[in-house]
Amino acid sequence: MAVSERSVFITKTGAIAATVGSAVGLGNIWRFPYEAGIHGGGAFLMCYLLFIFILGLPVLCAEFIMGKGTRSNIFSAYNKLSPGKNWKFLGFLGILASLMILSFYSVVAGWTIEYSIGSICNNLDFSSAETGHNQFNELTTGWRPLVWTIIFLFCNFFILIGGVTKGIERASNILMPLLFLLLLAFCIHSMTMPGFGEGMTYLFAPDFSQITPSVLLGALGQAFFSLSLGLGCMMTYASYFNNKSNLGQTALTTAMLDSLVAILAGVIIFPAVFSFGLTPEAGPTLVFEVLPNIFHQLPAGMLWSTLFFILLFLASLTSTVSMSEISISYFCEVKKLSRFKATLISSAIALIGGILCALSFGAMSDFTIFGKTIFNLFDYVSSNILLPVGGFFCSIFVGWFVSRKFINTQMQGDKKSISGFTPVLVFFLRWICPSAIFLVFLNSLGII
Ligand code: PHE
Helix, strand or coil, X not given: CCHHHCCXXXXXXXXXXXXXXXXXXXXXXXXXXXXXXHCCCHHHHHXXXXXXXXXXXXXXXHHHHHHHHHCCCHHHHHHHHCCCCCCHHHHHHHHHHHHHHHHHHHHHXXXXXXXXXXXXXXXXXXXXXXXXXXXXXXXXXXXXXXXXXXXXXXXXXXXXXXXXXXXXXXXXXXXXXXXXXXXXXXXXXXXXXXXXXXXXXXXXXXXXHHCCHHHHXXXXXXXXXXXXXXXXXXXXXXXXXXXXXXXXXXXXXHHHHHHHHHHHHHHHHHHHHHHCCCCHHHHHHHHHHXXXXXXXXXXXXXXXXXXXXXXXHHHHHXXXXXXXXXXXXXXXXXXXXXXXXXXXXXXXXXXXXXXXXXXXXXCCCCCCECCECXXXXXXXXXXXXXXXXXXXXXXXXXXXXXXXXXXXXXXXXXXXXXXCHHHHHHHHHHHHHHHHHHHHXXXXXXXX
């Protein structure tokens, strides 16, 4: 697509809704509680929030500036803004990360289809924590997850070949507020649970002695994953913003809503974990084992369950659509393929990765690399390594190599005044973000 033909999100709120749609997804509702659960709760939440606002927010602005200013995919954005070609590797890193994430994400999104259909047909037995656990194992081993992963990727494919503006914008506008309301309702219910106090203490009372290198790295990865940062996703989305979009406001709204949804998910999950006598350290299966127990207790439980899993499925779609856009825009704009071919290639790669990840819970559960199943490896490498590395270079690039005038123009939106925010942003991008990410890496390697 030539620059002039690029589609644009029609309205300002449409752009915000689509960005929030990309950020809010399984990362908040599935990944945040499981990461918080394996990393000690409150200590993790504190580091995560700190990273969202101190590192995530500036890097989000940096990606927005590059995308809106160049109206290009991640490859061309770096090329246009720097004379040399040395930054090209970041484009490949972004594509690699996006395809890895798409692979394991589709498996989890496949579970949401399984649970939606199970709820509609009233087939799920969650009368006790133990039956719930067995049911989860039954549903996620064998051939079923493969089928759901494939179906999910098909849905993703069909939305993607339809283009950017219409579908995503319209769907995000309606679905995200609905999901938010549903989460609020579950939070209120969570207050009535016997384990509410214990759950709240676990989530909100940080035990500083729990802050280990792995907690810091996990929180850093979660912050980047949750904000869809470090792989050029927000850059690509910002390339579809119209000129009047206010980047600072969009970034702040996204970061606040995104962390709020993660906190709400925590407030729903942890009281239930303690009420049902489960342990927070269950890992990726946590939410799928705990939530249905809550639904089971509610009047008209299957109805709530159906509604919740369908919305979660749709929230996953708005996220996978955004991550797929990275490789698609590359194939279309750099390799000059048709949108259909580009989408087909990206989906085919994700399908292979998705099948491997789905099998990690069944036939390939014993196959490990560095002690991790393929699912866990894809999750760990992409979120905890590739995304922070991408964010590190993006912040150095915008902080040191992009002119202040360019940054100012992009940040201004429809306001004519020069934003006083720019010098602070540049300071963070030059110094704070790169050094903090670097220190977390050194720390996790045991060097400091
Ligand atoms: N932020 C999304 C979520 O929280 C996941 C995502 C990661 C989307 C990277 C796009 C790119 O679910």
